[in-house]
Amino acid sequence: MARKGPVGEFEQLILLAVLRLGDDAYGVPIRREIEERTGRQVARGAVYTTLDRLEDKGLLGSRTDEAPDRAGKRFYRVEAPGVDALREAAAAVRSLWAGLESVLGER
Amino acid sequence: MGSQHPPALARLFARLCVGGSRGESVLQELDLEYRDAICPSHAPRHARRWYRREAMSLARWYVRHRLSRLIPTRPRVRILSPRPTDMLSDLLHDSRMALRALRSQPVFSAVSIGTLAIGIGATAAIFSIVDTVLLRPLPYVDSDRLVRVWTTDEEDGERFVEASIDDFEAFRDRSRGLDTVAAFSLVRRNLADARSTPTQVVVARSSEGLLQTLGVRPALGRLFTNQEHRDGLPVAVLSFDIWQRRYGGDTEILGERIEIEQEPHSVIGVLPAAQGYPREAMLWRPFTRAEQAYRDDDRELYVVGRLSAGTTLEGLDAELAAIAKQLEAELPETNTDVGAWAQPLRATLVGDVRAPLLLLLAAVATVLLIVCANVAGLLLARGAHRAREMAVRSALGAGRGRIARQAITESSTLALLGGAAGVLGGGWALGLLERFLPADLPRQSEIVLDGRIVLVMLGVTLLAALTCGLLPALQATRIGRPGGLAAGRGTESAARRRAQSVLVVGEVALAVVLTAAAGLLVTSFARMVAVDRGFQPERLLAVGLDLPTQHDGGDDPVPVYERIAARVARIPGVESAAIGLTHPLEPRGLNLRVLQPQGLPDAGEVPQTVVRMVGPGYFRTSGIPLLEGRTFSDADRQETAGVAVVNDAFVRAWFDGASPVGQTFELPWRETGSTIQIVGVVGDVTTDLGRDPLPALYFSHRQIAGFGMRLVVRCAGDPNDLLPAVREAIWDVAPGAPLQDLAPMQQMLAAQVAAPRFGMQLVAGFAAIALSLACIGTYGLMSFSVARRTQEIGIRQALGARTGRILRMVLRESLALTAAGILLGVVAASALGRVIGGMLFGVAPNDPVVLGLVALAVAGVALLAALIPARRATRVDPVVALGQN
Numbered sequence: 001m002a003r004k005g006p007v008g009e010f011e012q013l014i015l016l017a018v019l020r021l022g023d024d025a026y027g028v029p030i031r032r033e034i035e036e037r038t039g040r041q042v043a044r045g046a047v048y049t050t051l052d053r054l055e056d057k058g059l060l061g062s063r064t065d066e067a068p069d070r071a072g073k074r075f076y077r078v079e080a081p082g083v084d085a086l087r088e089a090a091a092a093v094r095s096l097w098a099g100l101e102s103v104l105g106e107r
Numbered sequence: 108m109g110s111q112h113p114p115a116l117a118r119l120f121a122r123l124c125v126g127g128s129r130g131e132s133v134l135q136e137l138d139l140e141y142r143d144a145i146c147p148s149h150a151p152r153h154a155r156r157w158y159r160r161e162a163m164s165l166a167r168w169y170v171r172h173r174l175s176r177l178i179p180t181r182p183r184v185r186i187l188s189p190r191p192t193d194m195l196s197d198l199l200h201d202s203r204m205a206l207r208a209l210r211s212q213p214v215f216s217a218v219s220i221g222t223l224a225i226g227i228g229a230t231a232a233i234f235s236i237v238d239t240v241l242l243r244p245l246p247y248v249d250s251d252r253l254v255r256v257w258t259t260d261e262e263d264g265e266r267f268v269e270a271s272i273d274d275f276e277a278f279r280d281r282s283r284g285l286d287t288v289a290a291f292s293l294v295r296r297n298l299a300d301a302r303s304t305p306t307q308v309v310v311a312r313s314s315e316g317l318l319q320t321l322g323v324r325p326a327l328g329r330l331f332t333n334q335e336h337r338d339g340l341p342v343a344v345l346s347f348d349i350w351q352r353r354y355g356g357d358t359e360i361l362g363e364r365i366e367i368e369q370e371p372h373s374v375i376g377v378l379p380a381a382q383g384y385p386r387e388a389m390l391w392r393p394f395t396r397a398e399q400a401y402r403d404d405d406r407e408l409y410v411v412g413r414l415s416a417g418t419t420l421e422g423l424d425a426e427l428a429a430i431a432k433q434l435e436a437e438l439p440e441t442n443t444d445v446g447a448w449a450q451p452l453r454a455t456l457v458g459d460v461r462a463p464l465l466l467l468l469a470a471v472a473t474v475l476l477i478v479c480a481n482v483a484g485l486l487l488a489r490g491a492h493r494a495r496e497m498a499v500r501s502a503l504g505a506g507r508g509r510i511a512r513q514a515i516t517e518s519s520t521l522a523l524l525g526g527a528a529g530v531l532g533g534g535w536a537l538g539l540l541e542r543f544l545p546a547d548l549p550r551q552s553e554i555v556l557d558g559r560i561v562l563v564m565l566g567v568t569l570l571a572a573l574t575c576g577l578l579p580a581l582q583a584t585r586i587g588r589p590g591g592l593a594a595g596r597g598t599e600s601a602a603r604r605r606a607q608s609v610l611v612v613g614e615v616a617l618a619v620v621l622t623a624a625a626g627l628l629v630t631s632f633a634r635m636v637a638v639d640r641g642f643q644p645e646r647l648l649a650v651g652l653d654l655p656t657q658h659d660g661g662d663d664p665v666p667v668y669e670r671i672a673a674r675v676a677r678i679p680g681v682e683s684a685a686i687g688l689t690h691p692l693e694p695r696g697l698n699l700r701v702l703q704p705q706g707l708p709d710a711g712e713v714p715q716t717v718v719r720m721v722g723p724g725y726f727r728t729s730g731i732p733l734l735e736g737r738t739f740s741d742a743d744r745q746e747t748a749g750v751a752v753v754n755d756a757f758v759r760a761w762f763d764g765a766s767p768v769g770q771t772f773e774l775p776w777r778e779t780g781s782t783i784q785i786v787g788v789v790g791d792v793t794t795d796l797g798r799d800p801l802p803a804l805y806f807s808h809r810q811i812a813g814f815g816m817r818l819v820v821r822c823a824g825d826p827n828d829l830l831p832a833v834r835e836a837i838w839d840v841a842p843g844a845p846l847q848d849l850a851p852m853q854q855m856l857a858a859q860v861a862a863p864r865f866g867m868q869l870v871a872g873f874a875a876i877a878l879s880l881a882c883i884g885t886y887g888l889m890s891f892s893v894a895r896r897t898q899e900i901g902i903r904q905a906l907g908a909r910t911g912r913i914l915r916m917v918l919r920e921s922l923a924l925t926a927a928g929i930l931l932g933v934v935a936a937s938a939l940g941r942v943i944g945g946m947l948f949g950v951a952p953n954d955p956v957v958l959g960l961v962a963l964a965v966a967g968v969a970l971l972a973a974l975i976p977a978r979r980a981t982r983v984d985p986v987v988a989l990g991q992n
Contacts (some may be wrong), residue, residue: 019499028138044161045168048125054712064132072135076483 006092007085013038014050015059015086018076026073028052051076059085076086112479113141116153117162124166126173137161197509201516208517209524215489216521217481222880223525223571226478226530229873231533231556231564232540233471237464238563239554245453246382246553248322249413253452254420256288256410256427261444263715269406272433274447275314278410281430284423286414289317292980293385293408294814295653297845303352307653307845310367310400311388316393318344320413321384328361328376329391332661339396341372346550347380349389367392381552385409386456404441411452418763423449436620456549461578462864465626466943470873473621475567477880479574480614482525484884486518486579487607488891511580517967518576518985519569530561543868545861559893572826578606595606604892611888614926618874618881619932619965620939625874626957627940627947628867634949641792641800642691643730644852646682648826649690650833651847654813665812667841672722675820675836682821686722691729692855694794697966699804706772707761714760716802725805726752726789728821736787739807749774749783755791757802777811796859818958826851863946878968881928889921893980900980910981921973928969929954929962936961 007015015017018025031047034040054060059082062074078086097104122134137158145154209216256278258268270278270290279288291313299305311317315336323330328345335342343365345354354360383391393498414423427447434442534556544551582603652671670685675684689695696717725731726738734755743750752793758767771784774870783806791800808816818837822829830849837844848855857864874943893900900913940952950957 006596016300028140043139043164043168045165045172049168049172052129056176072139073131074132074136080499093769 007054007089010046011050011054011059012086012089014047015056015078015082018078023075026099030076054082057081098101111139113158114162117159121162121166121620125169133165137165138418140611142837181590186333197512198516201513202520202969204513205517205520209520212489215485219521220483220525221486221685222478223522223573224528225876226412227526227529227564227568227571228536229529229876230471230475230531230567231530232537232561233467233869234563235431235533235537235556236540236544236548238466238560239466240548240550241457241461241549242647243553245456245550245733247452248386250321250452252414252856253321254285254412254414254423254449255452255455256412256447257283258406258431259446259448260712261446261825266448268445270401270408270410270447271404271441273368273407273441274406274434274445275408275410277434277446278412278427280528281433282412282423282426284415284418284426285322286415287316288410288412289320290314290408290410291317291385291388291391292409293388294370296390296479297653298365298367298390299369300363305843306353307651307847308349308367308389309387310390310392311385312394313391314394317411318378318384320411321382322630323378323382323384325376326379330373330376331391336393339393339399341367341370341395341895342375342392343367343372344376344378344391345374346383346389346391347378350377350382365739380523381550384411386549392737408783412449420449420451448501459905462943463862467866467869470621470624470870473597473617474873474877474880475571476574477617477877477884479882480576480610480617481880481887482518482521483578484607484610484887485589486514486521487582487603487610488512488887490579490582490603490825514582514734515573515576518579519572522568522572522575526564529568530556530564533564541559545865546858547862578610582606594700602921607888607891608924611884611924612931613963614881614884615925615969616932616935616947617930618877619929620936620962621870621877622874622960622965623932623936623940623958624943625867625871626961627943627950627952627954628863628870630950630954630957631947632860632867635796635863638793638796640691640856641731641790643821644691644856646824647729647852648822648829648833648850648856649692649817649819650849651815651817652841652844653847654841654844663812664725664814664816665809668808668818669722671737671837671840672724672818674840675818675833675947678829678832678836680823680832681822683724683728684818685724685728685821686808686816686818687725687729688719688808688816690817690819690852690855691731691792692794692852692859694798694801696803703776704772715859716757716760716804718804719805720806720808720811720816722808722816725819728819729792730821731792732790734788735766736785738787739787739805743807744809745779747810747877749777749780750807751783752787752805753785753788754800754803754805755788756800757804758788760802779810826853861950866946878965881965882968882972885921885925885969886975889917889976892920894915896980897953901986904981913981914977918970918973919979921969921977925966925969925973929965932965933958933962 014030014036017037020033021029027044027048030051031042031044034042034047036091051060051062054074055062060076062076063078064074065071088107112615114205118134118138121137122130127820141154141158141161145157149157245253245886246635247253256270257266258270259266260268269292275288275290278285282288292313294310295307296310297305305940306901315331315333318330327350328344330344331342334340350356350360362376365372365374367390369479378391426803427449430449431442431445433444464733480800537554537556541551541554573747650669654667671683672686694717696719699718700713701717702718721739723741723743724738726733736752739750740747753767758764761767762770766788767785768787769784771782772931773781773784775781785966789805792799792803818833820826820829820833834846834849837846896917900917903913903916936958942952944952
């Protein structure tokens, strides 16, 4: 049951992490990627449940692999709706950012 | 370590909470992390504590997750409506990405856009010329319905003969296939007015309705009325050109009095630019009453007509042939074996220009193809560096179609930028070219790079974009398969290498074809220029003297001509001067048949023989060799025995090679003595490279006078230095006499070959560009190849391979490609050669020497291009190379 709607912030982080990891996008590295890049602690459960939810929404797809060092892991990939969702979210944020860059500035 | 196994209870609990078919993989990942990351670096107790904590976290999250799924949640409010993801927004997005990518790689972008600009610009310039001259309709109303009517001489096999007055009137009155018919004849006349010095102009004497038939409207004033035609009134219409040049575009010109051949005329109109017909005419006037009354059998009229509605060209031809047959019956003395036919007007203007222009177009298209191949190669090479980006796009779910579209958008952006630069550059180049165009290129003044050309170039650009982008697009869709981001540096796939190799082979082949064409044209031109024309053109100048017959000496201009020759001969720096009907490069003369000679050997089919009158010293001055007997001397005068000199072709045609000296023939109409004796044989003169010299018969102009004579002057030094002196000397004897084409013979020779020279220079230029591009393409591929094999080379060097071996190994690949390209090119050149066969002089289209030299040249250039990266390969530091991964 795919349900459209804006993606939350954490969902976006998950999607982006899956993109970055390409073929090696499964739970453990996804979590590690987010933690390293955002500097936040991320609960394992949050990662997995969000992955599930995103897959339910149709924004992610997943598969298993029989290869020796890849068995027992579930690999995710971003589907086209997921790309669109990311773009929408980015555009929304950008449009609200517009004009405020100078005020908020870079640290 | 025993603690490899996670705490069983915690695991079980978590497994239950996670549930579902996916649950096992979640827990397995946890186990793996526990085993691989946590246990090795932590004490067993801490490791287990970690596991329990994580397992609980999982459990908590999943319980919440599963519960939330069971309870239907409130539908989220849509804050944003999703943007339509259609082709247009994709296109805009891709274009922006493409521009950003181009900006990030300035060198690549500059080179690609630069070469594209060159290719498209050159194409734009050449196509402008071809389009104007060949494709565009003439600037007349319904120009496809306009024809020129020619008569034919069945006996001599001449297809393009002018019409006589009787012919013209018959066509005009009897033809139903022609709506309107008009005629004109071209003459050179002296023009004098209050503005500047007298000059010779080309005058078109026209019949009723000539300009109206074409639909020409005057830019100023009006055209002739029928009454003015009937009465032969002295009114004149000016061409746009002469109105600008001589009269400064003066809008008050109407009503101005000018003198044509001392006869006052009134200017009543000016034609718009480039619309005058015939093109050479500077002035139009009606036939005078006297001219209309004088009916001779000469065929001097050019006939123009407009097809009536519903008539086809074939239908008109048939009707004209029938009318010609009628005339044959009615006027047997003049119209026996005379036919008639119609030629589309455009063909008369464009004629033999079609083939060379199309060749130029083909040449520039070849350059464009090579440019596209080069840019495609650059794009392919760049594609290797962007493997990571392609992998991301593929992971993003972009299908092959989408990736291909993105790649094409990139190449299109490149092409459009290059195309814009090219069209601008092409316009500038066209302006430059126009100064060097051969003077006899028809419709030159109409050439312009306008919106129509720009549109065509847009199409060409997009086609180029497709050509450039296709291979890289196909390539890009193959990246992103297993490997992707995790792969190390971009792997040079075998498919890309193959594509690049194909491109290089193609470029080399095309360059060979173009260089072969250039080589053939250059050889042809060299042979053309080397032909022995039968006279000595160096240090020789010529000028036309059309002395008006009312000069001193009465009606007889002969003494005047001779005085002029004598006076010019006295100029310091002049070796000799002489009079003749023509200068050596002019083919005109009287037709011997007109003189009705009797007593010449019956040669069966009467060969076309040209008759000219010359003064004493003509042959010596011109450098025409005397082969037998003597030429004219002072002793040959009006009262003495009639003499004639013939050329070698005459001897072959009339006397079958036997000596004609001493033979006589009769000109019954000559009052001062009808017997003419042949006293000498001179060499043949090739007036026109395309034709063999005609048999010629020369009379002394003292015995049989000619009109509109030429003066030839042999100079000691540069003839250009003596031009003013000659002019002065002539005016000393005949003040104000109009001079025609005073110029060194060398200049006239050059003008004769101006068109082939222009074509040759352009094609050679294109060939040079093509070679450089192919060179760059080979260099690029070789650099890449060497970079790829750096590790291998390093190993070999470490193993002791010598520089020479490395060089040979690296070169072998490029040599193979080059050889394939050259072979392909030579085969193609041989096959296509016959296309330009008609334009070649003295060299066959598949001349093995030329092809061989071309192959060697291209091989040399390609070898040079490959050598530089090859040498770089030998300098590879084995340590660095081996360390590379």
